[in-house]
Amino acid sequence: MPSTYKKDKPWDTDDIDKWKIEPFKPEDNAGGTFSEESSFSVLFPKYRETYLKASWPLITRSLEKLGVACTLDLVEGSMTVKTTRKTYDPASILNARDLIKLLARSVPAPQAIKILEDEVACDVIKIRGMIRNKERFVKRRQRILGPNGSTLKALELLTGCYILVQGNTVSCMGPYKGLKEVRRVVEDCMANIHPIYHVKELMIKRELAKDPELANENWDRFLPHFKKRNLSRRRVPFKVTDKAKKVYTPFPPAQEKSKVDLQIESGEYFLGKQAKERQEREKREEAMREKMEGKRKEREQEFVAPAEPGDKKEKKRKRKDGEEEGEKKKKKKSKDVEVNGEA
Known part of the structure; x- marks a missing residue:
């Protein structure tokens, strides 16, 4: 049950911010140094090695103010923070742990150092x-x-x-x-x-x-x-049903033929084992022949000479010569016919 005794305190005034976090100073640590050493270690990826090596002096100076020691192991690829005799704030080692965690996740060093604030x-x-x-x-x-x-x-x-x-x-x-x-x-x-x-x-x-x-x-x-709306992306339905009016019949639709029925109709069902194998082999050979014929035609197309502009003129000349010879032969035949007719 909460206390019903409410009395104004002389130190409780309106100018006091009750939610303000006061900074922890060395004189606030009445217990003195820590009895045991606390340490945290974090691995970092290979591509962060150059950046961490360049920015490590800044990190060391920031942690020295809190009395926390830090080491960078480039061989193992790890960062370590630990308490020392000068550490006075128990929460500083936790902030240092978060600092190296952020550095390993590619956060820039000037930004990551802000985690040391309360x-x-x-x-x-x-x-x-x-x-x-x-x-x-x-x-x-x-x-x-x-x-x-x-x-x-x-x-x-x-x-x-x-x-x-x-x-x-x-x-x-x-x-x-x-x-x-x-x-x-x-x-x-x-x-x-x-x-x-x-x-x-x-x-x-x-x-x-x-x-x-x-x-x-x-x-x-x-x-x-x-509101969450799940709209289908398909514009055309998966199964298209014919909505046209059909003639009513009381009888159900005919049953679909099974695989065995289709084999009986084609006569494949009555063939022996050797005949079936021979039929399959002939189908494979026929498909192979068609494929080889298609490839042969493709190879022959590469050896066909391209058409040149001079060839067209020669063809036209040949056509003209052929037409002239044909006309001469026709005239000669007509003359022979007339001579024979007169005779």
């Missing part, structure tokens, strides 16, 4: 296991980015988070409320719900939050409700 958290969303088909996975992952990265930029502005889509994961950095929204958008996108619906919803919520009168009300009446 109000910044990170979340690595694994998206590959949500979809089996690789083509669908690539398409839906591209939806998070949008055309020229516009959808990703809109999500970053609305949630206040840094988002990086890399390989099979989505790395996010920002406040806890924003990380929750980003995870919901990414998971719904992998479940075939377009991120633009969530972008519209977040934009409406952002405008409603500015109105102090609606701060304590339910916003469901203002938010859009999108």
Whole structure:
């Protein structure tokens, strides 16, 4: 039962922010140094080796302020962070663990260092296991980015988070409320719900939050409700039925003939084993002969000489000469006929 004894405290005034996170300082650690050493190690891919080697001094300087030691093993391909005698904040080793995790996921070093701040958290969303088909996975992952990265930029502005889509994961950095929204958008996108619906919803919520009168009300009446519609992509039905009026007959349709009935009609059923094999062999040989004949004709076409412009003129001359000779022969025959007739 909650206490009913309510009395104003002298230190509880309106100018105090109760939700403000105070930074943890060395003097706040009354217990002194840690009794045991804590360490975390993360492997990184080969292509990140050059970048990490160049940016490692910046990471070392940032972790030294918190009293956390870090090592980069290029032989094994791993990054390690561990507590030292100078570590005073118990949560700093967890932030350092998140730092090396983000560096391994291709987050730039200046951006990853922001995880050491108190109000910044990170979340690595694994998206590959949500979809089996690789083509669908690539398409839906591209939806998070949008055309020229516009959808990703809109999500970053609305949630206040840094988002990086890399390989099979989505790395996010920002406040806890924003990380929750980003995870919901990414998971719904992998479940075939377009991120633009969530972008519209977040934009409406952002405008409603500015109105102090609606701060304590339910916003469901203002938010859009999108119905899921499963439309078939087939324009032609799979089975086309004839809807024309047919003559009514009380008798059922004739039964379809089985494979054995068709063999009996063709006479194949009564053939012996050797005759069947001979028939199949003849069919194969006939198909082979047709195929060889077609290939032979294709090979012969390569040796046919192309037509030249001079050949056409010669053909025309030959035709003219042939026609003239034919006319002379016809005239000679007609003369012979007349002479014989007179005789």
